[in-house]
Amino acid sequence: MSLRINRRGFLAGTAALGAAGLAGRPAFAKGSVTAAIYPGSWEEAFRGIVAPALAKSDGVTLEMQPLYAVDQIAKARAARGQPTFDVFVLDPGPRVSGIDVGVFEKFDPKKLKNLSAIPGGLADEWGVTIAAQVVGIAYNPKKLPAPTSWEDLLKDPWVSRLGLTGFQTTFGTVSIIEIAKRFGGSETNVDPFFTEMRKVLSKVATIGAPQAMAGLFQQGQCDVLYTNTQTVSTLKGRGVDIEFVKPASGAVAFFTTMHVAKGAAEPENAYKYIDTVISRDVQAALIKPPWNFVPVNKEVTLGPALPMKSLDEMAGFVRHDWSKINPLRASWIERFNKEVAK
Amino acid sequence: MTDAVAANGWLGRLRPAEWQLALPLTLAFAAFFLAPLGLLAAVSVFDDDALTRAGFAQWAKFLGDPFYWSVVGDTLGLGLMTVAATALVGFPLALVFIEASPRWQRILLFVIVLPLLTSVVVRTFAWIVILGQEGVLNRAIVALGLSPAPVRLLQTEAGLVLALTQIEMPLMLLPLLGVMMRLDPALRDASEALGASRWRTLFRVTLPLSAPGLVSGCLLVFASSTTAFISQSVIGGNRLVYLPLVIWQQSLVVYNWPLAAVAALTLLVSVSACVVAISAFGRRIGGAPVGVPAHG
Numbered sequence: 001m002s003l004r005i006n007r008r009g010f011l012a013g014t015a016a017l018g019a020a021g022l023a024g025r026p027a028f029a030k031g032s033v034t035a036a037i038y039p040g041s042w043e044e045a046f047r048g049i050v051a052p053a054l055a056k057s058d059g060v061t062l063e064m065q066p067l068y069a070v071d072q073i074a075k076a077r078a079a080r081g082q083p084t085f086d087v088f089v090l091d092p093g094p095r096v097s098g099i100d101v102g103v104f105e106k107f108d109p110k111k112l113k114n115l116s117a118i119p120g121g122l123a124d125e126w127g128v129t130i131a132a133q134v135v136g137i138a139y140n141p142k143k144l145p146a147p148t149s150w151e152d153l154l155k156d157p158w159v160s161r162l163g164l165t166g167f168q169t170t171f172g173t174v175s176i177i178e179i180a181k182r183f184g185g186s187e188t189n190v191d192p193f194f195t196e197m198r199k200v201l202s203k204v205a206t207i208g209a210p211q212a213m214a215g216l217f218q219q220g221q222c223d224v225l226y227t228n229t230q231t232v233s234t235l236k237g238r239g240v241d242i243e244f245v246k247p248a249s250g251a252v253a254f255f256t257t258m259h260v261a262k263g264a265a266e267p268e269n270a271y272k273y274i275d276t277v278i279s280r281d282v283q284a285a286l287i288k289p290p291w292n293f294v295p296v297n298k299e300v301t302l303g304p305a306l307p308m309k310s311l312d313e314m315a316g317f318v319r320h321d322w323s324k325i326n327p328l329r330a331s332w333i334e335r336f337n338k339e340v341a342k
Numbered sequence: 343m344t345d346a347v348a349a350n351g352w353l354g355r356l357r358p359a360e361w362q363l364a365l366p367l368t369l370a371f372a373a374f375f376l377a378p379l380g381l382l383a384a385v386s387v388f389d390d391d392a393l394t395r396a397g398f399a400q401w402a403k404f405l406g407d408p409f410y411w412s413v414v415g416d417t418l419g420l421g422l423m424t425v426a427a428t429a430l431v432g433f434p435l436a437l438v439f440i441e442a443s444p445r446w447q448r449i450l451l452f453v454i455v456l457p458l459l460t461s462v463v464v465r466t467f468a469w470i471v472i473l474g475q476e477g478v479l480n481r482a483i484v485a486l487g488l489s490p491a492p493v494r495l496l497q498t499e500a501g502l503v504l505a506l507t508q509i510e511m512p513l514m515l516l517p518l519l520g521v522m523m524r525l526d527p528a529l530r531d532a533s534e535a536l537g538a539s540r541w542r543t544l545f546r547v548t549l550p551l552s553a554p555g556l557v558s559g560c561l562l563v564f565a566s567s568t569t570a571f572i573s574q575s576v577i578g579g580n581r582l583v584y585l586p587l588v589i590w591q592q593s594l595v596v597y598n599w600p601l602a603a604v605a606a607l608t609l610l611v612s613v614s615a616c617v618v619a620i621s622a623f624g625r626r627i628g629g630a631p632v633g634v635p636a637h638g
Contacts (some may be wrong), residue, residue, distance in 0.1 A: 209575040219474035330596035341583045
């Protein structure tokens with residue numbers, strides 16, 4: 001049996017296909033934007049929620065490059081004014097590095113339609129905050145009593161089940177600073193952490209690479225660690241026994257910001273993308289499981305999984321000045337390698 | 343070889359067409375390997391991370407610090423232990439392989455290549471499940487009464503070597519099998535017919551003849567395990583510090599590119615030195631049986 005198609009039928013068919021194709025792809029007419037995004041759950045969430053929302057509202061196609069914050073700065077620095085993406089997504093430390101090395105375009109918050117929906121002070125000349133992270137202690141309630149403070153981490157029974165990470169990540173750095181503060185240290189002095197840690201080092205259950213911590217907790221390799229609420233909600237959603245604790249001295253909050261790359265190919269679409277990310281509907285979708293983001297849009301109703309009832313409570317959380325931390329971080333990392341590893 | 347060719351040396355033997363064929367690869371090698379390597383060397387001789395002041399401060403810092411020497415030593419030690427473990431496990435497996443029927447050989451080959459078909463990230467995370475406190479291995483140890491409580495395997499050198507042995511095993515076995523499959527079984531038969539025991543045949547005939555494959559396997563495993571950043575950082579955790587971790591921290595977390603370049607060059611030079619040493623050692627054990635009568 002042979003399939004017979006005459007020329008007229010073929011032409012009609014192709015024309016119909018072409019018309020359908022044109023009708024279904026108005027987005028390409030408005031171009032695209034390339035955004036760096038954290039690999040893993042951020043990438044999945046943005047693909048599932050932000051990309052369709054941006055296509056619907058502005059007809060712009062979202063392309064993503066999965067890169068950690070530090071990799072984005074390294075890549076933009078290496079590109080020397082010809083960035084491979086238009087928008088950064090960064091934690092406070094890399095944000096300060098980015099400002100220092102000059103890889104951001106000046107940011108004009110007035111271009112954002114949703115600016116009025118986010119608390120004051122979250123947008124500046126360099127970028128805008130699109131999500132928050134709240135860091136505290138997480139533990140396994142089936143194995144351990146609830147810790148109440150940062151100093152508990154260095155005491156029994158917690159210390160022998162502790163999963164420790166160093167200064168490579170933002171959450172690791174701020175947590176160690178908070179531990180140091182309880183023993184007389186400060187934002188710029190983590191000596192007490194090292195002094196206290198040396199006394200209990202042989203008891204510590206795990207000293208892990210940050211990206212491995214969730215897996216190590218799941219495997220029972222450690223039962224208490226410092227981490228953010230997003231990780232806790234995600235693990236809980238998978239049925240892991242884990243609870244979040246706000247330490248007595250307060251949980252730590254830091255902001256995730258977006259920035260337009262200097263020399264961006266699509267600066268206008270970059271603003272449209274950022275505007276979409278902070279819009280109410282997108283933020284409301286991002287706070288739901290399994291994504292569990294901490295939102296910045298005031299019009300979003302907060303769920304029970306979040307460690308606060310309203311965004312105004314964020315003001316009471318512990319914050320850090322990364323312009324002071326960044327210059328010290330290299331020496332802290334080296335010291336951690338020398339004194340805590342091995 | 344004719345006298346004329348010998349007189350002309352190796353250049354005389356290369357007809358123009360031959361070196362022209364090698365030209366694309368040579369140019370690609372120069373552009374994408376030698377030039378970046380030169381850049382790396384250039385970056386290492388700056389004092390500051392903005393690359394403005396030239397100097398040897400980062401080299402002095404690295405080489406003057408006993409901590410970094412111990413990191414270099416640990417990295418090379420890890421490579422040597424992994425090489426020893428893969429060779430000890432891999433060689434008997436290769437012996438089984440060459441004696442097996444063609445049907446079993448196909449099955450074995452599939453099993454050997456299987457680890458290469460899964461991503462290194464998956465293999466490494468699977469080892470967390472095996473080595474963890476509540477992992478398969480620890481449950482077995484406790485159930486068998488070998489230890490009252492789970493033993494620490496993750497984040498120990500022993501655990502890391504164990505995992506790397508499995509992860510790197512194909513790199514040892516594939517070159518080894520390639521050589522051993524070509525060994526003439528008649529040589530082993532002749533050795534036994536002449537009165538040598540099976541052990542003697544193994545050590546005086548099979549092992550020396552397999553040496554080229556064994557050496558290539560060792561080189562691949564050594565180079566791969568000393569630079570296995572993912573396995574080292576996930577299984578070793580941050581308790582164990584190796585050069586790839588230092589390079590990553592310095593280049594991507596603190597942006598001290600000169601120090602990262604120093605660490606990268608140190609890794610390159612020290613691993614290359616060991617590779618040269620291993621292949622020299624291989625030539626000695628591999629070359630011995632040729633023309634040397636076996637002494638009683």
